[in-house]
Amino acid sequence: MSKHRLLHVLHTIVALAAVGWLACTHAPTPAPQADATLARPLFWRATNNDGKVVYLLGSIHVGPPGGWTYPATIEDAFAQSDVLYVEFDSRTFTESVQEALMAKYAMLPSGEHLRERIGAEQYARLTALLEDSELYPEDVGRLRPWMVANVLNLEAAIRMGLSPMSGVDAALLARSSGKRVISLETAELQFAVLSALSPEAEAQALAETLALGDALGDNAMQLAEAWRTGAATTLEALLYEGLDESEAALELYEAMVFRRNEGMADGLVAAVDAAGPRDVHFMVVGAAHFVGERNVRALLESRGYRVEHVAQAAPR
Numbered sequence: 001m002s003k004h005r006l007l008h009v010l011h012t013i014v015a016l017a018a019v020g021w022l023a024c025t026h027a028p029t030p031a032p033q034a035d036a037t038l039a040r041p042l043f044w045r046a047t048n049n050d051g052k053v054v055y056l057l058g059s060i061h062v063g064p065p066g067g068w069t070y071p072a073t074i075e076d077a078f079a080q081s082d083v084l085y086v087e088f089d090s091r092t093f094t095e096s097v098q099e100a101l102m103a104k105y106a107m108l109p110s111g112e113h114l115r116e117r118i119g120a121e122q123y124a125r126l127t128a129l130l131e132d133s134e135l136y137p138e139d140v141g142r143l144r145p146w147m148v149a150n151v152l153n154l155e156a157a158i159r160m161g162l163s164p165m166s167g168v169d170a171a172l173l174a175r176s177s178g179k180r181v182i183s184l185e186t187a188e189l190q191f192a193v194l195s196a197l198s199p200e201a202e203a204q205a206l207a208e209t210l211a212l213g214d215a216l217g218d219n220a221m222q223l224a225e226a227w228r229t230g231a232a233t234t235l236e237a238l239l240y241e242g243l244d245e246s247e248a249a250l251e252l253y254e255a256m257v258f259r260r261n262e263g264m265a266d267g268l269v270a271a272v273d274a275a276g277p278r279d280v281h282f283m284v285v286g287a288a289h290f291v292g293e294r295n296v297r298a299l300l301e302s303r304g305y306r307v308e309h310v311a312q313a314a315p316r
Contacts (some may be wrong), residue, residue, distance in 0.1 A: 039068040039228045040312050042290060046305045053280050055081065060227040060288030062157050063166030070310035082281035083275060084176050085268055086169055088183040088190065101188055105195040106147040114148065118203055125210045129206065132214065145206040146194045152209050156216035160223060172284055184267045184285065193255050204248040227287055228307050236291040240315050246299060258294045265299035
């Protein structure tokens with residue numbers, strides 16, 4: 001894999017942090033039809049004590065090549081919104097930024113190899129899995145385990161026909177002309193969160209990914225289908241089953257989801273409070289941040305917001 005090919009996937013790897021490898025720890029079910037692009041994802045309307053409105057859309061960071069089609073309720077809410085909130089504005093994630101973050105956070109220390117970090121047995125599994133991908137062992141040998149896990153999951157999604165260019169966030173950002181775009185995080189923060197994981201947590205992330213092997217692609221499709229149909233119970237099970245199985249798993253969820261939920265909720269509330277009284281707000285972040293324990297919806301409710309699920313009409 002060339003440097004440019006590897007860099008090309010980084011913005012999606014970062015955005016997939018909350019819904020990527022976490023969803024790849026469970027047995028797959030049959031994949032949906034490839035042409036299933038009509039989406040009715042989970043969608044909410046939140047209103048604060050001043051009557052300011054925030055629409056909440058849980059996203060998936062990949063999609064079919066032609067993109068997703070949304071119901072009128074989502075399209076109308078987006079059209080009338082004045083402010084768009086995202087995890088970070090991926091349009092600013094230039095190649096120079098990618099290279100700098102890659103060098104700072106995603107590479108192993110000089111002289112260290114992935115084989116030494118994960119052991120011979122796991123490295124043999126990795127080498128076998130790479131035989132069916134566009135990657136080679138030398139492409140990932142200097143990467144940290146968390147980055148390898150994300151690369152493998154993204155490559156599997158791409159092989160199933162899902163494109164990072166068609167993710168919900170990317171598509172809405174491309175249509176955000178005239179709106180104020182507010183990033184609730186930065187790309188560096190997301191890299192830093194992952195690079196701060198303990199060696200045990202990093203190793204678990206990669207081990208769980210390798211355990212699925214050839215089923216990684218099916219798991220990506222299962223997650224996409226649960227998101228597309230708004231299957232909250234299935235989505236939550238995919239993302240959070242096994243949360244309490246080990247200290248390493250709890251560390252992963254704390255770092256990658258729960259603490260980030262707090263920061264996103266605080267950032268949103270502060271920005272809404274500072275905005276004009278008639279502004280309409282639209283928040284789109286990974287679906288994992290809206291389901292499960294200590295999710296953003298619950299945090300907004302604890303801050304005085306009234307959050308209601310929005311029923312959706314048929315997509316246009």
